[in-house]
Amino acid sequence: MSALAWVGGLAYFAWDWFKVAVTRRPPAGQTLVEAYRIGVQSLPVLLTISVFVGTNLALQGYNAFVPLGGQRLVGMFVAMAGVRELAPLIAAAMIAAKAGTEMASQIAVMRTREQIDALEVMAVNPYWYLVTPRLYAILAVMPALSLIAVFVTVCASYCVAVYQLGLNGPTFLEYARTSTHLRDILTGELKALVFAVIICFVSCYCGFRSEKGPEGVGKATNQAVVLSCILCVSFNYLVSQVLYG
Amino acid sequence: MAEPTDAPVRLVDVHKRFGTLTVLDGVSLDIPRGQTTAIIGPSGTGKSVLLKHIVGLIKPDAGEVSVFGTNMATAPEREVYAVRKRLGMLFQDGALFDSFSTGENIEFPLKQHHAEMSAEQRRARVEEVLAMVELPGLYDRPTPALSGGQRKRVGLARAIVTGPELVLFDEPNSGLDPMTSDAIDALIGHLKETLGITFVVITHDIVGTINVADHIAMLYGGKLVAWGTCAEVTHSEHPIVRRFLGRNLILPAPHDPASARLPSI
Numbered sequence: 074m075s076a077l078a079w080v081g082g083l084a085y086f087a088w089d090w091f092k093v094a095v096t097r098r099p100p101a102g103q104t105l106v107e108a109y110r111i112g113v114q115s116l117p118v119l120l121t122i123s124v125f126v127g128t129n130l131a132l133q134g135y136n137a138f139v140p141l142g143g144q145r146l147v148g149m150f151v152a153m154a155g156v157r158e159l160a161p162l163i164a165a166a167m168i169a170a171k172a173g174t175e176m177a178s179q180i181a182v183m184r185t186r187e188q189i190d191a192l193e194v195m196a197v198n199p200y201w202y203l204v205t206p207r208l209y210a211i212l213a214v215m216p217a218l219s220l221i222a223v224f225v226t227v228c229a230s231y232c233v234a235v236y237q238l239g240l241n242g243p244t245f246l247e248y249a250r251t252s253t254h255l256r257d258i259l260t261g262e263l264k265a266l267v268f269a270v271i272i273c274f275v276s277c278y279c280g281f282r283s284e285k286g287p288e289g290v291g292k293a294t295n296q297a298v299v300l301s302c303i304l305c306v307s308f309n310y311l312v313s314q315v316l317y318g
Numbered sequence: 319m320a321e322p323t324d325a326p327v328r329l330v331d332v333h334k335r336f337g338t339l340t341v342l343d344g345v346s347l348d349i350p351r352g353q354t355t356a357i358i359g360p361s362g363t364g365k366s367v368l369l370k371h372i373v374g375l376i377k378p379d380a381g382e383v384s385v386f387g388t389n390m391a392t393a394p395e396r397e398v399y400a401v402r403k404r405l406g407m408l409f410q411d412g413a414l415f416d417s418f419s420t421g422e423n424i425e426f427p428l429k430q431h432h433a434e435m436s437a438e439q440r441r442a443r444v445e446e447v448l449a450m451v452e453l454p455g456l457y458d459r460p461t462p463a464l465s466g467g468q469r470k471r472v473g474l475a476r477a478i479v480t481g482p483e484l485v486l487f488d489e490p491n492s493g494l495d496p497m498t499s500d501a502i503d504a505l506i507g508h509l510k511e512t513l514g515i516t517f518v519v520i521t522h523d524i525v526g527t528i529n530v531a532d533h534i535a536m537l538y539g540g541k542l543v544a545w546g547t548c549a550e551v552t553h554s555e556h557p558i559v560r561r562f563l564g565r566n567l568i569l570p571a572p573h574d575p576a577s578a579r580l581p582s583i
Contacts, residue, residue: 192411194373195476196402203531 086184086278090200090208103206111207112214114223115276116221119167123222126163127229127237130155134230144240148248151230156223156253157317161261162309164222165268168215173276176207177297181290189281211223211269219265223258260316267312268305275301326351326484326516327372332381334367334540341367342378342506343540350532354510354517354529358524360562363537365520369488373407374398385484403431405484406477410492412469414461414476421457424448424476431480447475451505467498468472478513485509487519493528502531524563528552536562 135148178201183189192199227249234240276297283293325348334342341364349355357365365482371383372374383390388401406427414423424444435443441457445472446503448454451471456464464472470490477485486548490506491499491559510530521527527534534551536544536559544551544559552563 185409187409187413188415190370190375191407191409193375194402194405194407195430196399197427197430198399 075262078315082282083274083278086200086281090204090274094205095199097201097205098208099205101200103202104209107206107210108173108214110175110217111168111211115168115171115218118131118171119164119222120225121216122163122167122202123160123225123231126159127151127155127226127231128164128233131230135234135240144238146248147230147234147238147240148245149252151227151234151245152249152257155226155230156257156261158309158313160223161219161268162305163226163248164215164219164265165272165305165309166302168211168218168268169272169276169298169305172211173189173272173297173301174294176273176276177280177283178290178294180277181293184283185287185290199281204273205276206243207269208251208273209275212266215265215269219261220258223261225235226297228232256316260312264309264312267308271300271304271308275304279304321455324351325349326386327518328382328384329368329371330382330384332368332371332378332383334364334371334376340540342371342464344381345537345540345542346381346547347535347542349516349518350533351516354506354519354530355533355535356519356521356527357535357537358521358527358562359537360522364540365537366488368537369407369486369518369520371387372486373405375556398542403480404482405486405538406482406489407486407513408470408473408477408488408490412473414464414469414472416461419457420459420464420472421448423461423472424479425481427476446474448480448481448511451475451479466493467502470502471493474505475518476507478509482515484516484518487517487521487524489520491521491523499523499524499526502526506530538562 097275130151131147134147134154135144138144138146180189183203189203191198192202218297231242231249234245235242279293279297279300283289327347327349329345329347332342332345334340345364345368357368359365362369367376371378371390372385374383374385374401377391385401386404388397390398390401393401414420415426418426421441421444423449425440428440428443432440444457445454448456451474453468453471453475456472461469461472474487474490489507490502494502506517506519507530517530519527519530531548533546534544534548535542537549538558544554544556551559556561
């Protein structure tokens with residue numbers, strides 16, 4: 074019942090934001106700051122994780138296909154699992170962990186310090202001022218981050234497959250290329266956009282409804298990352314089911 | 319519907335409960351225009367809740383809160399925001415944005431609502447109010463580097479930068495040492511004389527209140543137990559008022575803003 078109330082509250086929050094967002098232009102300067110914060114500052118952690126996802130994909134794919142004599146298929150396995158599913162999902166998890174927690178904690182601290190009340194009293198709608206730049210920024214950078222994650226994952230897999238496991242490089246690339254269609258890339262981008270909306274609204278909502286004080290900020294931050302990840306994984310399945318099922 | 323009145327803020331039989339706790343129990347009050355009204359009372363008697371009703375952050379369960387003739391509980395959001403553009407508020411800890419510099423904090427309401435002003439005009443206005451709160455030249459100072467007293471002054475500068483008709487103070491002396499507290503009271507007194515606008519001060523500092531207020535309203539247990547001029551309330555025979563004023567009734571020397579001002583460090 075409380076989960077249902079929470080989802081209802083989230084939907085109401087999104088609707089409240091929508092009503093104010095359609096009537097005003099976003100704060101441009103804030104949007105650029107947020108885009109830098111989400112995009113550039115999340116890049117190191119995203120690259121690191123993507124490298125190791127790629128290396129493990131190649132290693133596990135190789136171990137799975139060797140008994141069947143199908144080690145040539147590692148390129149195909151990496152392309153299908155990495156491009157369609159893992160890379161966008163890993164990118165979402167990283168952004169939820171890095172940018173989502175930042176959004177939730179910043180807003181929760183603002184709530185604790187009465188800064189959100191101050192915005193209201195200064196006749197500035199806090200949903201417009203705090204959510205809009207974050208949403209537009211994450212929507213702008215998330216597809217790019219997802220593409221970068223895909224590219225780095227495949228590159229890292231290639232390096233492990235060719236230089237560590239001794240597979241033929243052109244064969245790996247040929248299998249990867251023929252298994253990857255434009256549709257897969259576009260699906261990854263669509264997922265990235267869906268994940269961006271989920272991460273932003275969930276994180277901001279957790280911040281806005283946080284209890285005051287350090288404990289409230291901690292709870293809001295924790296909730297933001299956990300619920301964002303759960304919803305992203307659930308929606309990932311839903312999108313995959315609709316497009317590939 | 320309340321009778322039309324000159325009072326910029328009018329509360330009529332306001333009731334508010336949080337769960338089983340009654341915070342405001344039938345409070346009615348007219349805040350006189352162009353004067354300073356202090357709302358006093360012990361901690362937990364609903365002073366801050368009353369202030370949040372005035373700015374429309376909390377809606378009453380029953381009764382009417384009217385600011386500049388607009389019912390803050392029932393008016394559409396656009397009208398509530400229009401009222402808020404005519405008032406300023408100093409929050410307990412200043413509620414400054416730490417990612418902004420001191421000047422950017424003060425400039426914020428101008429940027430939001432005065433698009434007709436150029437960057438130079440905004441800067442000049444900010445420098446002007448910084449001088450009014452006795453912090454000249456602090457435009458570029460990072461907000462986290464400000465002391466508690468400076469944060470209050472910067473919060474006050476932000477509250478008055480747009481030239482509001484009504485300024486609300488939520489515990490302007492809380493967390494300050496006695497000397498800084500006196501300096502803040504002196505500053506409020508000075509602004510009251512120079513700006514001539516309506517001030518509402520929420521406080522439990524009775525000495526500071528007598529220094530700055532024209533009228534005092536005392537809340538106790540969610541009810542308004544005393545209302546009148548400073549002299550009327552401080553000489554009230556109401557037992558709760560007497561108990562609250564108690565040891566604070568050693569009245570301070572006649573108010574001289576200049577003597578209460580701290581020299582710049």
